[in-house]
Amino acid sequence: MEKAISKATRTFVIPARMYKQLSEHAGKSKSEISSIIRGMLADYLEELDDVETFKRLQKESPDGGGLLNEEEQKDFFEWLGVKKK
Numbered sequence: 001m002e003k004a005i006s007k008a009t010r011t012f013v014i015p016a017r018m019y020k021q022l023s024e025h026a027g028k029s030k031s032e033i034s035s036i037i038r039g040m041l042a043d044y045l046e047e048l049d050d051v052e053t054f055k056r057l058q059k060e061s062p063d064g065g066g067l068l069n070e071e072e073q074k075d076f077f078e079w080l081g082v083k084k085k
Contacts, residue, residue, distance in 0.1 A: 014022075019033075026033045061067070068076060077083070 022033045022036060025031075026036055029036070
């Protein structure tokens with residue numbers, strides 16, 4: 001059975017200019033560089049997941065595939081304040 005990894009430590013090399021920018025940002029926000037990088041990676045992965053989900057939905061049902069019935073569509077467009085043509 002594979003053991004779940006709760007934390008992984010890796011070392012990687014970044015350009016000096018990038019390190020300087022991260023250091024300046026960390027100083028301004030009173031954070032550590034590592035927490036800034038973790039936050040950036042988490043945001044990137046969340047966005048990547050959203051992109052993959054959108055691609056899959058677009059492929060499976062490009063026009064929305066009737067996910068909402070007529071009444072639900074009407075309610076949704078009213079909620080948005082949009083008149084459906």
